[in-house]
Amino acid sequence: MNTRFDAIVVGAGQAGPSLAQRLGAAGRKVALIERKLMGGTCVNTGCIPTKAMVASAYVAHTGRRAAEYGVGTGDITVAMERVWERTRGISDRSRSNVENWVAGMANVTLIRGHARFESPRTLCVGDQLLEADQFFLNVGGRAVEPDFPGVKTVPYLTNVGVMDLKELPRHLVIVGGSYIGLEFGQMFRRFGSNVTIVERSERLLPREDPEVSAAVMDILQREGIELHLGAECIELQGSAGAICVIAECAEPRMAVHGTDLLLAVGRRPNTDDLGLDRAGVERDDHGYIVVDDQCRTNVDGIWAMGDCNGRGAFTHTSYNDYEIVAANVLDNELRRITDRIPAYALYIDPPLGRIGLTETEALQRGYDVQVGVRPMTRVGRAVERGETLGFMKVIVDAQSERLLGAAILGASGDEAIHCLLDTMYADAPYRTVTHAVHIHPTVAELLPTTLQDLHPAKAQR
Ligand SMILES: Cc1cc2nc3c(=O)[nH]c(=O)nc-3n(C[C@H](O)[C@H](O)[C@H](O)COP(=O)(O)OP(=O)(O)OC[C@H]3O[C@@H](n4cnc5c(N)ncnc54)[C@H](O)[C@@H]3O)c2cc1C
Numbered sequence: 001m002n003t004r005f006d007a008i009v010v011g012a013g014q015a016g017p018s019l020a021q022r023l024g025a026a027g028r029k030v031a032l033i034e035r036k037l038m039g040g041t042c043v044n045t046g047c048i049p050t051k052a053m054v055a056s057a058y059v060a061h062t063g064r065r066a067a068e069y070g071v072g073t074g075d076i077t078v079a080m081e082r083v084w085e086r087t088r089g090i091s092d093r094s095r096s097n098v099e100n101w102v103a104g105m106a107n108v109t110l111i112r113g114h115a116r117f118e119s120p121r122t123l124c125v126g127d128q129l130l131e132a133d134q135f136f137l138n139v140g141g142r143a144v145e146p147d148f149p150g151v152k153t154v155p156y157l158t159n160v161g162v163m164d165l166k167e168l169p170r171h172l173v174i175v176g177g178s179y180i181g182l183e184f185g186q187m188f189r190r191f192g193s194n195v196t197i198v199e200r201s202e203r204l205l206p207r208e209d210p211e212v213s214a215a216v217m218d219i220l221q222r223e224g225i226e227l228h229l230g231a232e233c234i235e236l237q238g239s240a241g242a243i244c245v246i247a248e249c250a251e252p253r254m255a256v257h258g259t260d261l262l263l264a265v266g267r268r269p270n271t272d273d274l275g276l277d278r279a280g281v282e283r284d285d286h287g288y289i290v291v292d293d294q295c296r297t298n299v300d301g302i303w304a305m306g307d308c309n310g311r312g313a314f315t316h317t318s319y320n321d322y323e324i325v326a327a328n329v330l331d332n333e334l335r336r337i338t339d340r341i342p343a344y345a346l347y348i349d350p351p352l353g354r355i356g357l358t359e360t361e362a363l364q365r366g367y368d369v370q371v372g373v374r375p376m377t378r379v380g381r382a383v384e385r386g387e388t389l390g391f392m393k394v395i396v397d398a399q400s401e402r403l404l405g406a407a408i409l410g411a412s413g414d415e416a417i418h419c420l421l422d423t424m425y426a427d428a429p430y431r432t433v434t435h436a437v438h439i440h441p442t443v444a445e446l447l448p449t450t451l452q453d454l455h456p457a458k459a460q461r
C-alpha cells in the first residue's frame with residue numbers, strides 16, 4: 001500500500017531540512033528522504049571540512065613565517081592524521097547537529113534510501129511507494145568523473161577522497177584550476193606536498209577579471225605551486241604512487257608526473273537516477289533541473305532547490321532557494337532567484353571575496369564604468385598583520401552611482417566585501433559608503449577611500 005504525505009522533500013542538503021521543518025510546523029505531513037549523509041555536500045565533503053583543512057594549512061604557513069613576527073618556533077611539521085581527525089570531528093559534529101535537529105521536527109518523517117519518481121505524484125524508496133501532492137527536490141551534485149583514457153585504471157581522488165588522506169602525498173597533481181583545485185592545491189602545498197596544477201584555460205579563474213587571475217597565480221607561485229595553464233588533460237597513465245597526466249598544450253603533448261592525482265574538473269547534478277522522465281520534469285543539456293524564478297519545475301507541484309537547479313552552486317544559494325520556496329509556498333510572499341546578487345568567496349589565503357559584476361562584464365553590458373583599486377599594501381590592517389598580498393577593486397556605474405560589483409583579494413576580503421553587498425541590496429548610491437565612518441583599523445575602513453578614488457575603466461579611457 002502507498003504511504004501518503006502532504007509533501008515530500010528529497011535530499012537533506014542545505015535547503016531540504018529547513019523546508020521540511022517549515023512545512024511540518026505549518027501542520028503538513030512531511031517525508032524527508034536522504035540516501036546518504038545528513039547535511040549533504042557542504043557538511044560532509046564540501047565547505048565545512050575544506051575550510052577546517054584550510055585553517056590547519058594557514059597555521060602551518062603562519063608558523064613557518066613566525067620569525068618575521070618575532071616569534072620563535074621549532075621546525076613546523078604537519079601530522080596529516082591529526083589534521084584529518086580535527087577536520088572529521090568538526091564535520092561529524094555538524095552532521096550530528098543536523099540529525100538531531102531533523103529528529104526533533106514536528107510532523108516530519110525521515111526516510112533513509114534513494115528516491116526515484118514512479119509518476120508525477122509517486123516516489124519509490126526501496127520497496128516503499130510514497131505519494132504526495134508536493135515534491136521539493138534538493139538532490140545536489142557530485143564531482144564530474146571525466147571519460148578520458150586511463151580514468152578507469154589510474155587511481156584518482158575527487159573532493160571526497162582527498163579529504164580522507166591520512167598521509168601526505170609526496171607530489172599531488174591536480175587537474176582543474178578553479179575553486180576546488182586552488183583551495184586543495186594551496187592547502188596541500190602548505191602541508192608540505194609538492195603540488196602541480198594542470199588547467200586548460202589560459203589563466204586561472206577565467207571568469208574573473210584578468211588582474212584577479214594574475215594576482216591569484218602570483219600568490220600560488222610564490223608558495224612554490226607549479227602551474228601549467230592552457231594545458232588540457234586528455235589522458236591518465238600510471239598506477240598507485242606513480243601517476244602521470246598527459247595534457248595537450250600549445251606545445252606538443254606534455255606529461256606531468258606525480259604520486260597522487262586529484263581531479264577537480266567540475267560538478268554535475270544528481271539528476272540522472274531520480275526518475276525525472278517518469279515525472280515529466282525537464283532537465284537542461286547539462287542535467288540541471290529547469291526551474292523558474294521561484295524554483296518551480298515545468299511540472300505543477302514539483303520544485304527544485306540548490307545545486308541541482310543550476311541557478312547557484314553554493315551553500316548560501318541553496319539555502320536562499322529554500323527561503324524563496326518557503327516564502328512563496330507558505331508565506332504568500334513573492335521572492336525570486338533573480339533578486340539575488342551573485343556573491344561568493346574563493347578560500348585560498350588570502351581569500352577572494354566577489355560580488356556582482358566583474359569589470360569585464362560591466363563593460364560588456366554597456367555601463368559607464370568607473371573603477372577604484374587599492375593594493376593591500378596600502379591597507380593598514382593588512383600591513384599590521386603582515387598579509388599584504390592582493391588588492392581591492394570596486395566597480396561603479398557613473399550614471400546611476402550604484403555599485404555594480406567588487407572583488408577583494410586580500411586579508412579578510414570574504415568578510416569586508418559584505419558592506420558593499422548590503423549597499424547593493426539596499427540599492428543605495430555608492431556615496432553611502434564613501435560617507436560612512438568605518439572602524440579603525442579594519443580592512444573595510446579603506447573601502448570608502450577606494451570609492452573616493454574612482455577612475456574610468458581602462459576600456460573607456
Ligand atoms: C570541496 C568543496 C568545497 C566547497 N566549498 C564551498 C564554500 O566554501 N562555500 C560555499 O558556499 N559552497 C561551497 N561548496 C559548494 C557547496 O557545498 C554546495 O553548493 C552545497 O552543499 C549544495 O547544497 P545542496 O543543498 O544543493 O545539495 P547537497 O548538499 O549536495 O545535498 C544533496 C543531498 O541529496 C541527497 N540525494 C541525492 N539524490 C538523492 C536521491 N535520489 N534520494 C535521496 N537523497 C538524495 C544527497 O545524498 C545529499 O545529501 C563546496 C563544494 C565542494 C565540493
Ligand SMILES: NC(=O)c1ccc[n+]([C@@H]2O[C@H](COP(=O)([O-])OP(=O)(O)OC[C@H]3O[C@@H](n4cnc5c(N)ncnc54)[C@H](O)[C@@H]3O)[C@@H](O)[C@H]2O)c1
Pocket residue numbers: 175176177178179180181183198199200201205231232233234264265266267313314344345346347
Ligand atoms: N569557496 C567556494 O565557494 C567553493 C569551493 C570549492 C567548490 N565550490 C563549488 O564547487 C564547484 C565545482 O568546483 P570545481 O573547481 O571542481 O569546478 P569548476 O567548474 O569551477 O572548474 C573546473 C576547472 O577545471 C578545468 N578543466 C576541466 N576539464 C579539464 C581538463 N580536461 N584539463 C584541464 N583542466 C580542465 C576547467 O577549465 C575549470 O577551470 C564550484 O562551482 C563551486 O560551486 C565552491
